[in-house]
Amino acid sequence: MAGYLRETDFVMVEEGFSTRDLLEELTLGASQATTEEVAAFFVADLGAVVRKHFCFLKCLPRVRSFYAVKCNSSPGVLKVLAELGLGFSCANKAEMELVQHIGVPASKIIYANPCKQIAHIKYAAKHGVRLLSFDNEMELAKVVKSHPSAKMVLCVATEDSHSLSRLSLKFGASLKSCRHLLENAKRDHVEVVGVSFHIGSGCPDPQAYAQSIADARVVFEMGAELGHRMHILDLGGGFPGVEDAKVRFEEIASVINSALDLYFPEGCGVDILAKLGRYYVTSAFTLAVSIIAKKEVLLDQPGREEETSSSPKSVVYHLGEGVYGVFNSVLFDSACPAPILQKKPSTEQPLYSSSLWGPVASGCDCVAEGLWLPQLHVGDWLVFENMGAYTVGVGSLLRGAQTCRITYAMSRVAWEALQGQLLPAEQDEDAEGMCKPLSCGWEITDTLCMGPVFTPASIM
Numbered sequence: 001m002a003g004y005l006r007e008t009d010f011v012m013v014e015e016g017f018s019t020r021d022l023l024e025e026l027t028l029g030a031s032q033a034t035t036e037e038v039a040a041f042f043v044a045d046l047g048a049v050v051r052k053h054f055c056f057l058k059c060l061p062r063v064r065s066f067y068a069v070k071c072n073s074s075p076g077v078l079k080v081l082a083e084l085g086l087g088f089s090c091a092n093k094a095e096m097e098l099v100q101h102i103g104v105p106a107s108k109i110i111y112a113n114p115c116k117q118i119a120h121i122k123y124a125a126k127h128g129v130r131l132l133s134f135d136n137e138m139e140l141a142k143v144v145k146s147h148p149s150a151k152m153v154l155c156v157a158t159e160d161s162h163s164l165s166r167l168s169l170k171f172g173a174s175l176k177s178c179r180h181l182l183e184n185a186k187r188d189h190v191e192v193v194g195v196s197f198h199i200g201s202g203c204p205d206p207q208a209y210a211q212s213i214a215d216a217r218v219v220f221e222m223g224a225e226l227g228h229r230m231h232i233l234d235l236g237g238g239f240p241g242v243e244d245a246k247v248r249f250e251e252i253a254s255v256i257n258s259a260l261d262l263y264f265p266e267g268c269g270v271d272i273l274a275k276l277g278r279y280y281v282t283s284a285f286t287l288a289v290s291i292i293a294k295k296e297v298l299l300d301q302p303g304r305e306e307e308t309s310s311s312p313k314s315v316v317y318h319l320g321e322g323v324y325g326v327f328n329s330v331l332f333d334s335a336c337p338a339p340i341l342q343k344k345p346s347t348e349q350p351l352y353s354s355s356l357w358g359p360v361a362s363g364c365d366c367v368a369e370g371l372w373l374p375q376l377h378v379g380d381w382l383v384f385e386n387m388g389a390y391t392v393g394v395g396s397l398l399r400g401a402q403t404c405r406i407t408y409a410m411s412r413v414a415w416e417a418l419q420g421q422l423l424p425a426e427q428d429e430d431a432e433g434m435c436k437p438l439s440c441g442w443e444i445t446d447t448l449c450m451g452p453v454f455t456p457a458s459i460m
């Protein structure tokens with residue numbers, strides 16, 4: 001163990017105790033708290049992060065994993081990933097400071113933002129972060145001036161038009177402009193050591209990775225012709241974070257492995273790496289949010305003049321968190337959060353058309369509509385799974401402060417596996433089974449049935 005993560009950083013979950021038990025304890029505690037009113041909190045299963053990494057090592061044995069800090073910069077996540085030996089991909093000075101603060105050496109940090117603030121480039125230079133990315137001439141000029149010993153990775157645009165969230169609209173040089181950029185770098189004595197790309201999030205076609213790897217090969221050849229010694233290929237992120245993603249991680253990995261064998265075969269001297277965000281953290285975080293207010297709205301019925309107690313109504317619930325906070329994925333990722341109730345409703349309980357709203361006085365702060373829920377009450381808790389990606393950190397950026405407390409948990413099995421760094425290859429028999437017991441195990445599946453007007457789309 002390198003000592004980034006300590007036993008005191010998380011709740012050790014013993015056999016027979018699940019994340020659900022922990023969540024119930026915490027919601028009970030929060031409901032009874034007299035001093036501080038808690039409206040929302042996370043439970044983070046660090047064992048799930050460990051399990052993800054073991055699956056990564058098994059499926060992509062040639063790829064070195066870096067973690068995209070912007071995705072979830074909470075200390076428990078950073079420490080467990082540092083303990084697992086990952087490198088870190090940072091988008092700005094604050095992220096570099098954060099990972100250096102927990103003791104990660106500069107050699108394990110990539111400043112992977114093709115468009116950087118000069119002050120942040122200077123910070124990288126001063127603190128020994130040498131690997132930086134770029135996709136345009138202006139950026140090269142900035143680096144020549146502020147960080148002459150930097151080693152640059154050329155970020156290439158991808159064909160990501162089918163991805164849910166596209167990155168190449170903002171970042172990435174076209175293949176056509178790469179030669180010109182490589183020539184300029186050579187002229188300015190800037191070392192270009194590799195190529196990176198990002199296929200965007202929620203890409204429905206794993207072949208997008210294969211195409212980008214093929215494009216990267218072309219750029220490597222251009223670089224070699226111009227005298228650049230390129231030896232890094234960065235596959236970016238975009239890997240799914242949920243188990244039931246349309247395209248499974250294993251399927252993507254298999255496409256990548258075949259493309260690597262073709263374009264960057266073993267022994268070619270190229271170091272392959274990837275910068276994953278949501279893959280590691282999405283499923284590890286569960287959010288509990290309390291209902292802070294409630295309103296019943298009678299539905300208009302043509303031809304009916306009087307309102308009675310049996311008139312159809314819909315229920316508007318106000319929650320302690322909304323789209324300006326941890327539910328920002330509703331705005332940015334077209335997510336449709338589906339709540340889990342703590343108490344399973346009986347079959348006799350009537351269901352009402354319901355909507356969930358955040359605490360901000362804005363008509364846009366709508367978390368979910370068209371849900372069919374039983375009568376819930378102020379003070380009840382709703383639970384949302386798969387809440388680990390772009391919730392912690394992004395929410396705080398939007399609102400200026402992080403409000404949701406995080407309780408980290410890990411099963412003893414996961415902790416021991418982490419201590420022993422039991423790689424799947426070393427204990428192949430357990431590799432498959434390792435996926436389950438490592439996690440604390442969130443066992444309930446009573447996600448509420450949705451009404452006919454609403455079909456929950458997958459986040460990815």
Ligand code: PLP
Pocket residue numbers: 068071089112167198200201236237238239275276277278279
């Ligand atoms: N690398 C870069 C350059 C990114 O911008 C991002 C996310 O935007 C990532 C990696 C992580 O992506 P994901 O969370 O889809 O894995």
